[in-house]
Amino acid sequence: MAKLRGLLGLTKRNMLVYFNNKGAIFFSMLTPIIILALYLLFLKNTFLSSLEGAAAGLGNLISDGDMDQFVNGLLLTGIISTALLTIPYNALEIIVKDREDKVDLDMISTPVKRWEIILSYFLAAVTTAFLQTMIVLSCGIGILAANGSMYLVATDLIKLVGVILLGTVSSTAIFMFIMMFFKNMGTCSAFMGILSAVSGFVIGAYIPLSEFNKNIQNVCNLVPATGISILIRNYLSGGILRHMDESIGGVDNGAFMDAMREVFSFNTYAFGKSWTLNQSCTYIIIVTVLFGLAVRIIYPKVYNKR
């Protein structure tokens, strides 16, 4: 236990620093807040009119409430998916800040191992992002539940939690790798600006990915965060989509559901091939492991150079 105390102490310290910095928490939620604001202002109407247009030939088989909930599910997917990018990034900024302020020298001069320092940053960011995203998810599902049923089943919820955990681990590993190249907080903040601006588009929060041309779709679908958002969309809105399909009663042979899955990017397409959810999941895990290995190999060298 005493041997683990160093790692746990470092992890606790990193988390305390993050949670005591209200500015960092606010900025980590800024993009999700912007998505919410845009949704309330016009995105919801845009999504709803596409949905109503597609359902026009089906008479009144699909209720307005179900359509509303389906679109709300898409919003929550966007919020969670961007949170899975911006929260780990903000939680990891401590690496650059510690280097800039030379706080890491204090750690290096103690008996804790260099790999423990690196792992502590990783564990703190994953824990922080997971907790914060789970709070957002719980609030989101709570609000949606008050509005009507999302037809979520227990397996969907368990899978959602699993995907959120995978998303936090994946984003943390990738951003830790990127952080190695940042020497100061100025560069770090500039990258955060780009990330905030781009993330909503890449994961299809503002406009469904199906609206982009094939080349852009290919690139976006190779980004693990996009895969994560597709997984979340499936597990969060899959239930209501199935319910709508049941409401139609098979008169369209599932054409409406297939069309919705295409339009609102429930499927992953990369280089002309459609990936199953399991294949997407495997791809994300492979990318995460590769970045994790790169971090494990390169970071200790960075600290040895200090």
Added chain:
Amino acid sequence: MQNAIEVNKLQKKYGDMTAVNNISFSVKQGELFAFLGENGAGKSTTINMLSTILPRTSGEARLMGHELGKEDDLIRNEIGIVFQNSVLDNKLTVKQNLMTRGAYYGYSKSEMADRLKGFWEEFNLEEIWNRKYEKLSGGQRRRVDIVRALIHKPSILFLDEPTTGLDPMSRKMVWDYINHLRRHEKLTIFLTTHYMEETAEADNVVIMDKGNIIAEGTPAELKSRYTGKKLIWYTEECEKNKQILENSNVHKYQYEADHYNIAMDEGITEFVWKNRDMVKDFEVIKGTMDDVFLTLTGKEMVECNG
């Protein structure tokens, strides 16, 4: 007395630039050892090498008998460092800062609470215990920095310019703590400073310039080796006195207001006795560490505003 630190031909190079050039010295256990030099002289680089933060280019060093580079973990348990710039977290309270740092050394909560009891009264921790580090005054911060460096009861305390930027009262307070540690804890203290007067109480002084050791010894030895004495002769400015000075073994003299400033090494007592009828009053001033530094490097050190 055994040596706490033994350094033999220690060198640090950054490409073609030599930051520390084959320096050798030793520090006895319980000694206050002052490392003197301008900014960029190589003081902090030496401390960083000895504290295992920075790998050395060549040379050997032993701290408390442990070999640098081979027994670094043992060395890390023997040393505490008060860094030039604080390395504690602004957003955390004093309690959070110290408790998390204690974990780096493998201490549990209760072990840390026991350890901190020893500092509670001496360092007045109670009044600042639950205050955020960023809300503390400069002197209070330094106090906490020192406690942080001592939480694992090290044998050697490195103080890297601990009073830089502090007001005179805080500087005095820091020195009171240092003196307390010397007297009661029998700590070996390795001090770097560019304030000359702070070296006066040191047992040994090493002066560095451009990565090289240019002088070492006790403050008294250095003063007698590298500076002369000055006689302040309160008398009138007249031809007779000028004649007396011209015919004595003075190096140079100058009249100011109501006295002659006379530089001479030998025969001050004889001079004053011989000319006792001409003197209203007199003072003999020994050279200062500033004079030592000026003689050795041709440069003046930063003025201490305390």
